[in-house]
């Protein structure tokens with residue numbers, strides 16, 4: 001009973017409601033990519049969606065070579081991590097976009113540092129992304145996206 005309201009709130013998670021809960025300053029994710037971005041977030045478990053909204057900053061790169069963003073540093077206040085998404089991502093297949101965002105969210109949840117000295121954190125992130133997306137995709141299709149799991153060590 002104690003989680004009744006919370007559970008109902010969570011049942012209302014749709015790409016639209018998730019979009020409304022993100023405090024985008026404007027321009028962090030290019031306009032043409034917003035729909036795909038929010039859809040990818042909506043496929044994750046609810047507690048991971050909460051974490052993405054409350055503790056992660058997202059930046060969708062606009063150009064391949066160099067970029068400039070004008071945003072208030074307050075956007076980063078209280079965030080635990082920044083996820084930067086490559087501008088080439090948005091033209092890829094949906095499963096690729098969704099897997100990559102799940103993989104980066106796994107790093108965020110694991111509080112991985114930016115530089116790794118082994119493939120361990122990458123493999124862990126791939127495994128978590130497969131677990132989270134297994135409701136939406138066949139495991140064999142997710143495994144094809146999990147490039148780090150194919151590495152020997």
Ligand SMILES: [Zn+2]
Nearest residue numbers: 103107122125
């Ligand atoms: Zn990674």
